[in-house]
Amino acid sequence: MENSSIIKIENLVKKFPMGKGEFTALSGIGLTLSQGEFAGLIGPSGSGKTTLLNIIGSLDVPTSGLVKVLGQSISELNAKESARLRKENLGFIFQSYNLLAVHTVYENVEFPLLLLGLSSGERKKMVMDALEWVGLTDKIRSKPPQLSGGECQRVAVARAMVKKPSIVLADEPTANLDAANSHNILKTMEELNRELKTSFLFATHDEKVINYLHRKIFLLDGRIDKDEVVSN
Amino acid sequence: MKLAIKLAFRNLIGAGLRTWLNVIVLSFSFVIIIWMKGVITGWDHQAKIDMTNWQIGEGQYWHENYDPYDPFTLNDSHAPVPEILREEVRQDSMTPLLISQGTIYPQGRLQSIMIKGLDPHQKIFHLPSHKLDTTISDAIPAIIGSGMAKNLQLGISDRVMIQWRDTEGTFDASEICITDIFSVNVPAVDQGQIYIPLNELRSMLNLEDEATILTYNNVRTDRSDVTGWIHKSKEELTSSVDELIKVKTAGTSVLYAVLILLAMLAIFDTQVLSIFKRQKEIGTYIALGYTRREVVGLFTVEGTMHAVFAALLSAAYGIPFLTWQAKNGWTMPMDTSEFGMAIAQTLYPVYSAGLVAGTVLIIMTVTAIVSYWPSRKIAGMNPTEALRGRIQ
Ligand SMILES: Nc1ncnc2c1ncn2[C@@H]1O[C@H](COP(=O)(O)OP(=O)(O)OP(=O)(O)O)[C@@H](O)[C@H]1O
Ligand SMILES: [Mg+2]
Numbered sequence: 329m330e331n332s333s334i335i336k337i338e339n340l341v342k343k344f345p346m347g348k349g350e351f352t353a354l355s356g357i358g359l360t361l362s363q364g365e366f367a368g369l370i371g372p373s374g375s376g377k378t379t380l381l382n383i384i385g386s387l388d389v390p391t392s393g394l395v396k397v398l399g400q401s402i403s404e405l406n407a408k409e410s411a412r413l414r415k416e417n418l419g420f421i422f423q424s425y426n427l428l429a430v431h432t433v434y435e436n437v438e439f440p441l442l443l444l445g446l447s448s449g450e451r452k453k454m455v456m457d458a459l460e461w462v463g464l465t466d467k468i469r470s471k472p473p474q475l476s477g478g479e480c481q482r483v484a485v486a487r488a489m490v491k492k493p494s495i496v497l498a499d500e501p502t503a504n505l506d507a508a509n510s511h512n513i514l515k516t517m518e519e520l521n522r523e524l525k526t527s528f529l530f531a532t533h534d535e536k537v538i539n540y541l542h543r544k545i546f547l548l549d550g551r552i553d554k555d556e557v558v559s560n
Numbered sequence: 561m562k563l564a565i566k567l568a569f570r571n572l573i574g575a576g577l578r579t580w581l582n583v584i585v586l587s588f589s590f591v592i593i594i595w596m597k598g599v600i601t602g603w604d605h606q607a608k609i610d611m612t613n614w615q616i617g618e619g620q621y622w623h624e625n626y627d628p629y630d631p632f633t634l635n636d637s638h639a640p641v642p643e644i645l646r647e648e649v650r651q652d653s654m655t656p657l658l659i660s661q662g663t664i665y666p667q668g669r670l671q672s673i674m675i676k677g678l679d680p681h682q683k684i685f686h687l688p689s690h691k692l693d694t695t696i697s698d699a700i701p702a703i704i705g706s707g708m709a710k711n712l713q714l715g716i717s718d719r720v721m722i723q724w725r726d727t728e729g730t731f732d733a734s735e736i737c738i739t740d741i742f743s744v745n746v747p748a749v750d751q752g753q754i755y756i757p758l759n760e761l762r763s764m765l766n767l768e769d770e771a772t773i774l775t776y777n778n779v780r781t782d783r784s785d786v787t788g789w790i791h792k793s794k795e796e797l798t799s800s801v802d803e804l805i806k807v808k809t810a811g812t813s814v815l816y817a818v819l820i821l822l823a824m825l826a827i828f829d830t831q832v833l834s835i836f837k838r839q840k841e842i843g844t845y846i847a848l849g850y851t852r853r854e855v856v857g858l859f860t861v862e863g864t865m866h867a868v869f870a871a872l873l874s875a876a877y878g879i880p881f882l883t884w885q886a887k888n889g890w891t892m893p894m895d896t897s898e899f900g901m902a903i904a905q906t907l908y909p910v911y912s913a914g915l916v917a918g919t920v921l922i923i924m925t926v927t928a929i930v931s932y933w934p935s936r937k938i939a940g941m942n943p944t945e946a947l948r949g950r951i952q
Contacts, residue, residue: 378944387847387943407851415849422947426844430574442563443849487848 334494334527335361335384340393342379342550353379354550357393361529363494366521368530370538371547377531378499380547384529385418385497386410398494415443419488419526421498425480427472427487433459434468437486444491458490462516478509485513489520499531507536514540561861564854568862572869579866582826586870586923589819591878593919596812598882598909599890600805606745606904607801613686614749616797617775621645621789626772628748631661631674635727638770642786645774653778655682656771658761662724664754666712674753675724677761684777687749691740692757699737700760705750706743714738722754726765734764745904820923823870824930831863831934842938843947852943856935863931867924885909 340357343350354376361367369377382388383395386402395402398417405413414420419440427436437458441451459465462482472480481501488496498517502510518540521528530537538544546554572579612618626637641649641656648654658677663670678685680693692701699719704712714720716738723733736756744750762768774789785791835842845855889906 382944385847387947407853411846411849411851411854414847420847422844424840426840426847426947428571428841428844431570435570440848442566445563 332363333360334363334398335359335529336394336396337384338394340380340383340395341391342376342383342388343391352550354383356551359545359552359555361495361527364521364525364527365543366518366528366541367543367545368532368537368541369545369547370532370541371553372533375547376550377547379550381497381499381529381531384495385420386413415440416491417494419491419493419496421481421484421488421496421501423500423503425472425477425484425504427480427483429472431471432468433464433470433472433475433483436472436483437490440487440491454490455486458486461489461520462486476509477504478506478512481505481509481513482516485516485520489524489526492524493526495527495529497529497531500534501530502532502534502537510534510536561857564858564861565865567858568865571862572865578830579869582823582830582866583869583873585826586823586866586927587874587878589816589823589923590870590874590919591881592819593816594878594911594916595882595885595909596815597809597915597919598886598911599907600808600812601912601915602886602908602910603808603903604801604805605910606907607804608798610745610904611798611801612794614744614746615685616792616794617684617777618779619776619783619794620792620797621774621776621786622792623772624788624790626659631672634659634661634772635725637772638765638767639788640769641771641774642789644786645789648776648778649774652681652683654774654776655679655684656758657773657775658758658765658767658770659772660724660761660765662722662754664712665721665723666714671712672752673722675722675761676753676755677758678755679758684775686742686744687755688740688742689755692755694739696737696739699735700756701739702736703740703742703755704738705753706741707747707750708753709738709741711751714741716741724764727767732764820926823923824926827863827866827927828930828934830866831859831931834859834862835934835937839941839946839949842941843943843945843949846943847947852939852941856932856938859935859938860928860932863935864924864928866931867927870923871920882909882911886911 337357337359340354341352342354343352345351357380369380371377379388383390383402384397386397386405389403397413400409400413402410420426428439431439434455437455438451441454446454455468456465459468462485464479464482464486467475467479472483475483481504484501488498496517502513505513514537517528520526530541532538541558543557544554545552623637623639625633627633638658645654649656656679660675660677662673662675664673665671678687678689678692680689680691682689688703691703694701704714709715712720719735719737721733722736723731725731736754762770783791783793842855845858846852850858886909889908891906892903895905
């Protein structure tokens with residue numbers, strides 16, 4: 329990691345095949361994110377937020393350009409290496425929570441630790457810590473269908489945070505939540521950012537989220553329109 | 561792998577009813593296949609034991625002209641007991657049987673029969689030959705099987721005329737008196753057969769000391785043909801049973817295939833449905849750090865685990881059922897004496913460890929393949945589209 333920059337993007341282009349031609353979803357993206365940032369990609373629907381987040385999360389690959397996450401070039405990773413990057417260093421939070429419906433809250437949060445092969449003692453401690461951060465220690469035996477949307481998203485936050493990843497990528501995490509729950513979740517994430525120095529990168533067009541961001545990266549038609557750091 | 565098993569277990573239990581429906585269907589396949597194969601094996605055993613006890617002993621010597629499928633050879637299929645086998649006959653470990661063609665006239669009808677001369681003191685067959693060791697005025701004592709008795713409408717102490725030709729070709733006739741009726745599962749011992757004392761038949765035919773078949777009951781491996789006599793091992797004599805079993809096994813295999821196919825359709829359907837319905841979940845696994853291959857592995861383990869559950873469930877109700885069957889037997893709903901083969905009314909299934917292990921192995925393997933087949937598709941999925949649940 330050079331100069332604590334954990335994400336480094338240069339001249340990124342992403343094209344999707346469409347009909348006979350191609351559709352350019354991202355073009356000329358250049359971006360650097362440092363350790364501990366609380367940043368967001370802001371833009372209207374179709375501006376390329378999710379596409380960019382997916383590439384950073386090594387779920388997708390750039391068409392051209394350089395994308396380095398924690399010093400590793402996304403285009404050069406094989407399936408195993410990219411899975412490993414996600415497993416060890418990245419946390420994901422989705423708009424629709426994406427919890428495992430038949431697993432309990434505890435099991436959902438435990439999942440990333442199982443993938444890391446930690447012992448059950450270690451897992452237990454870390455899961456309970458994570459559930460404490462999001463205030464859900466009383467719901468460990470519940471299953472997602474029995475929880476409210478806000479509670480589900482808090483489980484998702486705990487699952488993303490439990491292994492203390494370097495980066496959390498959150499795609500519209502509040503889109504399904506009411507105002508109170510949105511603030512709740514955001515406050516929790518802000519605290520975790522402060523305490524654990526975890527970097528957060530959001531994709532959003534939700535005003536409530538935007539107000540919490542310390543750095544706002546505006547996307548428009550697949551290009552960076554504006555990139556401002558909020559001083560507080 | 562350990563993690564996949566743990567997750568697959570959670571997923572299957574979580575899926576609830578659907579899992580259990582699959583498991584129940586699969587477990588039927590386990591139990592029915594093992595039971596049916598057991599019945600066939602039991603039949604094989606029973607048929608061979610019955611043949612040993614009633615018809616062939618541990619093996620036989622046939623007069624070289626004897627052909628059981630051609631009654632006209634009987635006139636020439638007899639000879640004195642060969643010198644080197646006489647000791648065994650004296651020691652009761654071998655018994656001579658003399659066979660002649662004859663005719664019986666029950667209620668004035670005419671029916672062709674085999675007259676078999678049996679030593680009343682023989683110790684080889686379960687036939688009640690001691691009932692022949694009696695004198696009846698004006699009649700020859702005879703025993704017959706229950707099928708024959710029913711056919712001829714004869715009961716104990718009934719009398720009937722029989723006719724035969726001696727070696728000169730002269731017809732002769734006498735009355736016989738039924739002294740016993742025995743029940744046997746071997747049709748060749750029952751249908752069309754009448755047993756009278758050996759010496760009686762010998763003097764009727766003027767064939768003192770002669771025999772058609774010599775049956776022994778001691779297991780010796782050094783036997784071979786004797787001049788004028790052909791040695792028939794037990795394996796040869798029971799090969800017709802093996803043939804029959806083979807045909808039956810082939811017939812029931814179709815049923816096994818249908819049973820397995822049904823179970824596999826259920827599993828296949830579940831798997832196909834899973835990869836479509838659970839796209840988001842698949843995307844989530846990948847986002848959390850699984851490779852797509854590992855997800856394929858997880859889904860394969862999940863599908864295969866149905867068979868593991870089914871094996872456990874089968875053990876839970878199958879072991880008591882199969883044990884009960886082995887003990888009490890399975891009584892066939894139709895009259896088996898009409899089958900024309902050595903089959904008892906009640907069959908006692910016999911299960912071997914190989915049968916159980918083989919069945920479990922085959923079903924597990926087929927389930928694994930059927931689980932893997934649709935899951936391969938996951939390896940080609942685009943994780944971002946899976947996450948959105950957009951794959952058609
Ligand atoms: N797999 C794909 N194939 C073709 N086009 C795609 C694909 N994924 C995204 N796009 C297109 O790329 C553009 C950017 O999509 P993206 O999902 O990144 O937008 P977004 O900013 O996240 O929008 P929203 O706020 O609605 O989530 C859209 O026009 C979309 O239709
Ligand atoms: Mg989006």
